[in-house]
Amino acid sequence: MKSAVIVFPGLNRDRDMIAALTKVSGTAPAIVWHQDAEIPDVDLIVIPGGFSYGDYLRCGAIAARSPIMDIVRARAASGVKVLGVCNGFQILIEAGLLPGALMRNTSLKFVCREVKLEVTNADTAFTRGYTQGQIIRCPVAHHDGNYFADADTLARLEGDGRVAFRYAEGTNPNGSINDIAGIFNEAKNVLGLMPHPENLIEAAHGGDDGRALFSGLLGAAA
Amino acid sequence: MTIPNDIVITPQLIADHGLKPEEYQKILDLIGREPTYTELGIFSAMWNEHCSYKSSKKWLKTLPTSGPRVIQGPGENAGVVDIGDGQAIVFKMESHNHPSFIEPYQGAGTGMGGILRDVFTMGARPVAAMNALRFGSPDHEKTRHLVSGVVAGIGGYGNAFGVPTVGGEVEFDERYNGNILVNAFAAGLADTDKIFYSKAEGVGLPVVYLGAKTGRDGVGGATMASAEFGDDIEEKRPTVQVGDPFTEKRLLEACLELMATGAVIAIQDMGAAGLTCSAVEMGAKGDLGIELDLDKVPVRETHMTPYEMMLSESQERMLMVLHPAKEAEARAVFVKWELDFATVGKTTDDLRFRVLFQGDEVANLPIKELGDEAPEYDRPWTPSVPAAPLAAGDVPQMDVADALLALMGSHQVSSRRWVYEQYDTLIQGNSMQRPGGDAGVIRVDGHPTKGLAFTSDVNPRYCEADPFEGGKQAVAEAWRNLTATGAEPLAATDNLNFGNPERPEIMSQLVHAIKGIGEACKALDFPIVSGNVSLYNETNGRGILPTPTIGGVGLLPDWSQMARIGFAAANQPILLIGGPAERGTHLGQSIYLRDLFGRRDGSAPHVDLAAERKAGDFVRGLIRSGVVTACHDLSDGGLGVGLAEMAIASGIGAAVTGIAGHDPVLEFFGEDQGRYLLTVNLDPQGDAIKALWDEARDKGIACAWIGSTGGTDLVLGGSRAVPVADLKAAHEGWFPTYMDGAAA
Numbered sequence: 001m002k003s004a005v006i007v008f009p010g011l012n013r014d015r016d017m018i019a020a021l022t023k024v025s026g027t028a029p030a031i032v033w034h035q036d037a038e039i040p041d042v043d044l045i046v047i048p049g050g051f052s053y054g055d056y057l058r059c060g061a062i063a064a065r066s067p068i069m070d071i072v073r074a075r076a077a078s079g080v081k082v083l084g085v086c087n088g089f090q091i092l093i094e095a096g097l098l099p100g101a102l103m104r105n106t107s108l109k110f111v112c113r114e115v116k117l118e119v120t121n122a123d124t125a126f127t128r129g130y131t132q133g134q135i136i137r138c139p140v141a142h143h144d145g146n147y148f149a150d151a152d153t154l155a156r157l158e159g160d161g162r163v164a165f166r167y168a169e170g171t172n173p174n175g176s177i178n179d180i181a182g183i184f185n186e187a188k189n190v191l192g193l194m195p196h197p198e199n200l201i202e203a204a205h206g207g208d209d210g211r212a213l214f215s216g217l218l219g220a221a222a
Numbered sequence: 223m224t225i226p227n228d229i230v231i232t233p234q235l236i237a238d239h240g241l242k243p244e245e246y247q248k249i250l251d252l253i254g255r256e257p258t259y260t261e262l263g264i265f266s267a268m269w270n271e272h273c274s275y276k277s278s279k280k281w282l283k284t285l286p287t288s289g290p291r292v293i294q295g296p297g298e299n300a301g302v303v304d305i306g307d308g309q310a311i312v313f314k315m316e317s318h319n320h321p322s323f324i325e326p327y328q329g330a331g332t333g334m335g336g337i338l339r340d341v342f343t344m345g346a347r348p349v350a351a352m353n354a355l356r357f358g359s360p361d362h363e364k365t366r367h368l369v370s371g372v373v374a375g376i377g378g379y380g381n382a383f384g385v386p387t388v389g390g391e392v393e394f395d396e397r398y399n400g401n402i403l404v405n406a407f408a409a410g411l412a413d414t415d416k417i418f419y420s421k422a423e424g425v426g427l428p429v430v431y432l433g434a435k436t437g438r439d440g441v442g443g444a445t446m447a448s449a450e451f452g453d454d455i456e457e458k459r460p461t462v463q464v465g466d467p468f469t470e471k472r473l474l475e476a477c478l479e480l481m482a483t484g485a486v487i488a489i490q491d492m493g494a495a496g497l498t499c500s501a502v503e504m505g506a507k508g509d510l511g512i513e514l515d516l517d518k519v520p521v522r523e524t525h526m527t528p529y530e531m532m533l534s535e536s537q538e539r540m541l542m543v544l545h546p547a548k549e550a551e552a553r554a555v556f557v558k559w560e561l562d563f564a565t566v567g568k569t570t571d572d573l574r575f576r577v578l579f580q581g582d583e584v585a586n587l588p589i590k591e592l593g594d595e596a597p598e599y600d601r602p603w604t605p606s607v608p609a610a611p612l613a614a615g616d617v618p619q620m621d622v623a624d625a626l627l628a629l630m631g632s633h634q635v636s637s638r639r640w641v642y643e644q645y646d647t648l649i650q651g652n653s654m655q656r657p658g659g660d661a662g663v664i665r666v667d668g669h670p671t672k673g674l675a676f677t678s679d680v681n682p683r684y685c686e687a688d689p690f691e692g693g694k695q696a697v698a699e700a701w702r703n704l705t706a707t708g709a710e711p712l713a714a715t716d717n718l719n720f721g722n723p724e725r726p727e728i729m730s731q732l733v734h735a736i737k738g739i740g741e742a743c744k745a746l747d748f749p750i751v752s753g754n755v756s757l758y759n760e761t762n763g764r765g766i767l768p769t770p771t772i773g774g775v776g777l778l779p780d781w782s783q784m785a786r787i788g789f790a791a792a793n794q795p796i797l798l799i800g801g802p803a804e805r806g807t808h809l810g811q812s813i814y815l816r817d818l819f820g821r822r823d824g825s826a827p828h829v830d831l832a833a834e835r836k837a838g839d840f841v842r843g844l845i846r847s848g849v850v851t852a853c854h855d856l857s858d859g860g861l862g863v864g865l866a867e868m869a870i871a872s873g874i875g876a877a878v879t880g881i882a883g884h885d886p887v888l889e890f891f892g893e894d895q896g897r898y899l900l901t902v903n904l905d906p907q908g909d910a911i912k913a914l915w916d917e918a919r920d921k922g923i924a925c926a927w928i929g930s931t932g933g934t935d936l937v938l939g940g941s942r943a944v945p946v947a948d949l950k951a952a953h954e955g956w957f958p959t960y961m962d963g964a965a966a
Contacts, residue, residue: 009559010468012384016651035558051382054468110377110644141381141646199648204665204781 001218003029003044006072008063011050011087013196020198021046024214034068042080044217045072049086049141049196059102059144060090069095081125081217082190086142089182089192098185098192099157100149105142106175112141115171117181117195121161124184126191129216135168136209138195145194147176147183157183164191229259239266245597252591260528260577260584264592267495267533268502271757274596277723278755281736289749291712293414299340299491300410301751302417303713305777309666310417311674312346313409315354315717315773317756321462322404326371330404331379331465335537337408338383339491342474343540345418345481346410349650350664351380353390353406354678354717354771355641358399360633360960365394368402369641370961375465376406377644382467383474386653387645388662391678391771394633397686400761405717407678407773411666418481420490420500422508422543422569427487429501429512429567430549432476432556433539434469435522436497440535450722450760469538469561476559477540483555485548492539498532500541501567502575506593511570516579520562528579543569603729608688612810612824622886622941625818626862629891630870631952632817633960635859640957658871659787660706660855663778673781675709677774681857682767683811684826689731689768691826693738695895698829700774701746702855705838706898708784708845709776711746716753716772721765723757731768732757739770745831746838748774785845785853785900788871792932794851794901795911796876798861799918799925800837804884806860806892813858814891827895834896837923841898844914849902856897862890862938864899869936869946870953878929880939890938901931 003021007014014031022028030040039045052063063069069091076082076097084092092098105111117138119130130136149157154177157163164182172179174194182193197210229235236246239262249257249265257265271277287295293310294302300314318333334351341348353376358365369392380387385408440463480486488508490500497514505512516531526534544552549565556563570576575592577585629635642657654673655663661677679699685692697714704711716739721728743750759766778784798805809815810824844850852872856864861878869875880886904911906927918925935943 009472010382012382012471013649016649019651050384051468051471054382054466056468109374110381110646112381112646112648113643139648141649143381196648199651204654205648205651 001025001044002042003046004032004039004042005029005046005048006032006034006068008034008052008066010052010054011048013049013086013198016198017046017048017085020201020214023201024211025218034066036068039071039075044081044083045075047084047088047091049088052087052091058094060087060094063091064094073097076190079189083126084192085196085198086194089194090144092190092192097190098183099153100147102144103146103148104144105146105173110143111173113173114139115173115195116168117165118168120163120166124188126213126217127164129212137200137207138197138210139199140173140195142194145174145176147180149177154178165193231256231262239263240270241266245269248597253587258584260532261587263529263533264498264585264587267498268592269596272494273499275755276597276599277601277757278718278732279598280600281733284736285740285750286743287749287751289713289747292749292751293417295751296753298419299343301713301715302344303751303775304414307669308414310412310414311409311775312341312344312412313407313715313773313775314340314752315405315407315715315771316340316754317717317719318404318406319401319719319756319759322372323368323402325462326368327375327378328462328464330372330375332463332537333404333406334376334379335465335467335470336493337406338385338470339493341408341410342477343418343489343491344412345416346412347478348385348408348410349652350388350409350662350676351385351407352388352662352676352678352773353404355390355392356398356403356769357394358402359396360394362396362399366961366963372404373641373644379465379467381646383471384649386647386649387642387657388647388653388664389657389676389678392638392641395682395767397767400764401759401766403719403766403769405771407715409676409775416481418486418489420488420504420507422488422504422510424487425510425569425571427543427569428546428549428565429514429569430542430544431519431539431562431564431566432542433473433561434466434536435520435562436531436534436539437522437536438526438530438534439463441530441533450758463535463537465537472559472561473538473540476555476561479555480552483548483551485544485552486542487545488543490541492541494535496534496536496539502589502593504541504543505569505575505589509573511572511574511576511589512567513570513576514567514578516577518564518566520564528577528584532577601723601729602726603733604726606689606730606734609823609825617809617885617887618819619887620818622862622890622938623944625814625891626866626938626944627948627952628818629813629859629863630866630949631956633956634813634817635863636956637953638957639954640961654781654784655707655786660703661709663707663781663784665781671780671782673778673784675704675707675776675778677703678771679703680769680771682769683816685735685768685770687811688826689734690738691828692768693735693770694742694829694831695826696770696772697739697742697746697748698831698834698895699857700772701748702838704774704776705842706785706853706855707778708842709778710842711748711774711776713749713751714743714772714774716750716770718753718755719759719766719769719771720757721760728765735768735770742829742831746835783846783848785850787854787868788852789868789874789876789901789931790851790872792874794903794931795906795927796878796929796931797900797902797925798928799841799898799900799923800833801894801897801924803924804881804889805926806889806894808892808894809888812891812893814887827893829895836921837896837898840918840921840923841900844900849904850900851903852901854899856899858893860891860893866936866949868899870950873946874931875933875935875946876929876931877937878939886939886941
């Protein structure tokens with residue numbers, strides 16, 4: 001399986017994501033600069049975390065209006081899998097690929113700590129490496145991860161199995177509604193999540209609970 | 223040669239520039255005429271304490287700065303130390319004290335920005351950061367505001383830039399009420415054959431300006447940082463710069479890309495005194511003149527004067543000397559990252575610093591005298607008068623369990639989680655030990671086993687009581703913290719924070735602390751490779767506690783063998799290594815006295831450097847032999863607090879015997895130096911541990927089996943059992959409760 005990582009200026013977990021994809025799949029992803037005219041033919045497009053354009057407008061808002069996102073939208077529509085982590089999640093929301101909004105954490109502070117996640121829907125290409133209801137460890141590091149959606153949208157997300165991960169065991173770090181940590185689009189080929197599975201993929205990280213997301217996606221051995 | 227003066231140079235104007243009458247006379251003698259207003263600003267920028275080290279240089283020269291692994295010592299943007307395999311660690315610590323007090327968010331953020339720039343200017347990608355923060359008394363009206371702003375500012379900048387914070391310090395003391403300390407450390411990795419320096423080479427080469435545009439922010443900042451605070455402090459807010467971590471991140475990537483093209487001959491970041499200091503340093507170091515044309519400088523405001531452009535401290539800017547043949551290639555890199563790139567001058571062979579503006583020459587000064595031949599003072603200092611020892615038998619009593627709970631929940635010992643969870647501690651995916659242990663550890667990206675350890679240490683209480691012993695102790699504690707992870711201490715950076723050096727008793731603190739640092743660095747083969755001096759930390763005539771912060775770096779050949787502080791399992795023997803046979807004896811200047819009895823008396827504990835080295839080398843050897851399951855050095859609060867921290871880190875309790883006939887307060891809260899607590903995976907009745915004891919005895923190192931791990935309580939001698947859960951609640955509770963405003 002081939003993957004590509006989109007890099008906008010100000011992203012800073014691109015190297016972490018590239019390392020995770022390389023370590024899990026054995027193949028380095030293609031690196032796509034935001035001004036590139038094309039995204040190579042891949043099965044997975046990843047938008048990593050960081051502070052695109054400094055988050056000087058709403059987080060992700062400027063990157064979401066970059067021409068490369070038209071290509072991402074078209075690929076997503078054609079069924080290519082798209083993963084956005086942290087700022088990548090914010091960009092996917094601002095780009096209209098995922099519904100809702102990510103607001104400032106209720107603490108009004110940046111938070112970097114480990115949380116527990118419940119795998120809410122294990123029956124997708126992204127989550128098939130986990131079991132339904134499995135509780136995993138995962139770090140978060142963000143200032144604006146407080147997910148919100150209106151009641152109708154929320155009902156659709158919950159009803160259609162589009163909540164991918166939920167903060168579990170009272171570890172919601174940001175005030176997200178329904179403890180939502182990550183969501184799918186309708187077709188479930190686009191996933192956005194705030195936590196950083198790429199930072200928990202090997203013994204050196206103190207655990208590898210994040211690895212199954214990549215190994216499941218990439219069809220590689222866990 | 224005449225340059226017209228539009229602005230009359232009055233004695234008041236000279237004083238406002240922080241120049242003494244005799245310094246102004248030196249300027250007149252040097253250039254043979256009255257300086258222009260712009261030139262006065264340039265002299266003020268170059269000859270202030272912050273840029274010239276004029277009070278401290280004589281003493282800094284006495285520090286050991288070389289060693290077999292040292293590639294670059296002090297004098298460049300950062301120190302460079304060989305870590306083998308063609309790689310080097312590049313690091314420095316620098317203060318941003320004055321701006322952080324005036325405007326905490328921007329002051330602390332731009333402090334981070336400055337130190338990160340110092341590191342990547344040398345061609346290194348930043349891989350670790352630390353912050354040593356000192357605030358006023360918790361019940362002082364400004365403290366919460368300052369803590370909140372400084373921590374958010376560091377996080378706001380460092381998190382966006384993308385460097386993990388792996389350690390640091392936070393302390394409170396009323397002596398910092400009017401002058402907080404924000405000391406920022408950064409380290410980066412580089413290839414030893416691709417280190418970049420600030421020394422310009424070659425005549426007639428382009429001097430290129432890179433990065434953000436120049437505005438009016440920070441004009442006169444370095445001069446402000448070289449003065450005491452008075453009641454007019456609010457008026458100084460405009461001298462604080464505003465940070466832009468997004469531009470800094472792009473500048474990092476663009477600089478590293480540019481360096482890879484081979485276009486860079488010399489590079490200097492624009493920090494204190496901006497364009498002036500960077501241009502003068504590049505020229506002076508290379509024995510070259512520099513000519514700048516200010517009409518070419520990218521500006522973000524209109525009608526900026528030459529004075530403002532030369533003294534602006536706008537952030538995220540670099541000055542480089544480039545190979546002319548590669549200028550186009552270099553420009554393309556900066557266009558890609560959407561950063562300014564402008565050729566603003568050239569190197570010359572006349573050793574003059576010439577500044578042109580709208581067809582006029584607004585400055586023409588001798589570059590060497592501005593830079594590396596700036597004034598130097600041998601300021602008078604009084605003899606050191608160390609505080610008297612406590613009287614024999616002066617041991618104020620308190621129940622040991624009560625005292626332990628009180629200390630664990632005190633502002634001094636409590637967990638700093640509230641602070642470090644606002645920093646990204648795991649970005650880059652290499653953090654092996656995050657804040658909360660003895661030292662932060664990262665693995666060296668791309669190497670299968672190698673790791674680097676980082677720590678920041680100083681005990682200002684000891685430095686106040688005895689600057690010489692305090693200086694020694696700061697170095698020894700840094701060395702000890704690195705050793706406690708199993709790392710070999712490589713080298714250190716010093717950030718010397720003191721009051722007004724024109725007062726002989728303050729100068730005495732500086733002199734004796736440097737002497738102590740030097741003695742310890744020599745004895746421990748732990749050279750100082752970079753550093754920063756921050757003087758005039760005084761408000762209305764009252765100085766801070768003398769605070770020579772030491773940032774230490776160590777090397778782990780195999781990070782999988784490193785030790786952590788948490789007890790690993792039940793039923794493991796606990797060994798106390800180093801120090802006196804009575805385990806604890808020294809209560810002077812302890813937190814037991816200060817925080818439980820409001821006493822600041824007694825002598826600072828003595829550091830026996832030979833014993834320090836012996837015990838440390840022994841402990842490191844044990845860790846590397848694989849028998850050590852946990853290790854922690856003893857510092858504030860002594861044996862009792864050390865044991866509690868090890869228990870809290872894992873939730874496993876311990877029972878420790880007392881020494882019959884010895885005061886338990888001394889035993890458990892004495893702050894004797896050079897000590898480590900270890901647990902080992904050895905049978906306490908077996909031959910292996912006996913061999914360990916024999917070895918320690920032969921080497922003359924105290925190595926006592928003081929108890930065993932297990933259970934859920936911590937039992938210190940004959941005192942009542944304290945549940946680890948209670949210790950943890952106290953330890954975790956203070957900071958969030960305080961910041962919520964409920965405690966003081």
